[in-house]
Amino acid sequence: MIKLKNVAKTYDDGKTFVVKDVSLTVNKGETLVLLGSSGSGKSTTLKLINRLTELSAGDIEINGQDIKSFDPISLRRSIGYVFQGIGLFPHMTIAENVAAVLRILNYSIAERRDQAYQLLNLVNLDPAKFADRFPHELSGGQQQRVGVARALAADPHFLLMDEPFGALDAITRDDLQAEVLRLNQELRKTIVFVTHDIFEAIRLGDRIAVLHQGQLQQIGTSHDILANPATQFVEDLFAKSKMQCANLIEQEK
């Protein structure tokens, strides 16, 4: 469980806030989508959780424990992190990339290799074919599958995904979204997923948190939000594609 209490982030001593007074809870095994346009503070909120960015005010608890009591390095190692830039290490093979966290956790070479093969299977990449290749030999979609596998390497309970499929084409994105749904059924991780794509939010999120200008507008299931938008902003956001959203919500049920 991840709990945010009155969380805020400012870069100019409180003149402006990137994130302002956000409180929300991510339940165990749940996928919560942070939905918002660029500048809404959704990515910053995510980075506050694994302390890639430090809080200006408020508290964040993970399983009831304040994140400030953790060493940031070990905190990050216990939380999987996937982002749009993917950031595979170009000088390492795919297997080495997947096992990167295991390497810094001092696993043996055999264990690393073993684990990497299992993880590649998990994200539907044939290890025999991919393990010894280098990142630039893979397509964008394949690279992000490796990115996901890498984030799962240390078997974290939590997974932070920062617009992971934002740079991929529609078909590949669709595949990967399906992949995430399948994985989640298998693994039951607690996931915080950031996106600006309403359909992605509806498809992947157990609940959706809508952010605008650093403030939380509404949090709830896609059905609730569509039926009872809490603010004008939320209503406008869904209005344009209301029919499609409704259809999609029906399908997902």
Place this chain on the structure above:
Amino acid sequence: MSDMSLIHYVAAHSVELLEKTYQQCYLVGFSMLFAIVIGVPFGIGIAYFKRIRGPVLWFANILQTIPSLALLTFLLPVFGIGAKPAITALALYALLPIIRSTYTGIQSVPEASLNAARGLGFTRWQRMWLVELPLALPIIISGVRIATAISVGIATLAAFIGAGGLGDFINQGLALNNMRLVMLGAIPAAIMALVLDFMLGYIEKKLSMRRVAKPTRRRNIIMIMTCVLLIAFAGFAYSHWFTKHKTRIVVATKQFTEQFIIGQMISQLLAAKTNFDVVEKPNLGTTAIITQAMKRGEVDIYPEYTGTAYLLVLHKKKILTPKATYDFVKKAYAQRYGIQWLKPLGFDNTQALAVRQAFANAYQLKTISNLLPIESQLVIGAPPGFIGRPDGYIGLKRVYHLHFGAVREMYPSIIYKAIVHKKVNVAMVYTTDGRITADHLLVLKDNKHLFPPYDAAILVRKATLKAHPQIAKILAPLAGLITNKIMQTMNYDVDIKKQSPAYVAKEFLKQHHLI
């Protein structure tokens, strides 16, 4: 030169060639090692800390602009002569490319990789070791490659301060006007630069290609190459440190023919009559360098001229008679530097005016004063700088009131051609030059003592003499034995007939039953 003679020439010098090549490798290898050990951390430092970037690059840039010979000379008071200052200078030159390439390499690491490393929980060190340095490595190696190429070139200059290496051949070849000897140093140096460049280029390529195919085989290649290099280094270092056993006597010379010949006489005599380990340093460029080295005890023996010591080292101006000059420098050197002047060798390598024998006969010329009646017809060939020097034209005008019809400044080797072909009728020469006899020139007597005396003598450190008094006894027979005429002939044998200084010295010693 035919191919056969070249092969024979190389074969005849093969032992020496191997030794000099080894010295060159030693200089380049160790200087690069130090430059990498210092440069890479600095490169990383300026990539992480913006504030020190300016000063560090500024400093490395300044180092780069110091002329190599000047830097080598600056380092003399601190490190003395030999390999130490040379390695230091080479390492300093190599710093800029290495610091720069390390910095560029680290800057070029993709932002996404760094973010990923941070997000996955890498510590600062892990990010550096596992991500930044491996990704920067090909660029760092390219910097090392540039630095190595520069080092191989500059290392040849290290011969000036007695560091050895292939530069010994080049310097001696230039001093002796012997192109084959120059080639013997220059060609292997060029080959070495190419081979090292190829090897580093190969490593660089393999490292960047590591992102393409299977890594294991490539790792082996790099491992093997590293091992070979390490073994080679170990060998070099071992043989270098192993040679320090019996009493070393270092015989140095400056960089011209006559000095080489006298130096050879000294070392051959000592080698024949003692069991010292006689080390020759035949290339110590300037008087200042040798004098420093003598004071520090890095050189034991070398031939010097009274005039040079008097004017250049002791900074005296008033011209004395040869005897008075010798007495003065002998006393001063003994008191100030702890250096003993042995008795003069017998020749005097001073400046002089010379004319063709036939020309002298026609006008009854014996002294410089004799030139006065015909001064307006005279055209003098002199080395560059003659017009402005107090011991050149200015002195001739002041002391002799001599005004030439024309003055032609030219390089020394051209002066002889010019006078032989009657393009000039007076030549400024040095009195022991072999071409004076060969070209049938007559040296005019300096009857008003304008030119300072340059009597040659052997200098030995007093400490060395005290420890090994037999040295004075062994060298004593040379005193007064070598006249200007003999020295001219020996210089001629080396300069024009292309005999080696060692051979000429040996023949002389044999002829006088000294060995």
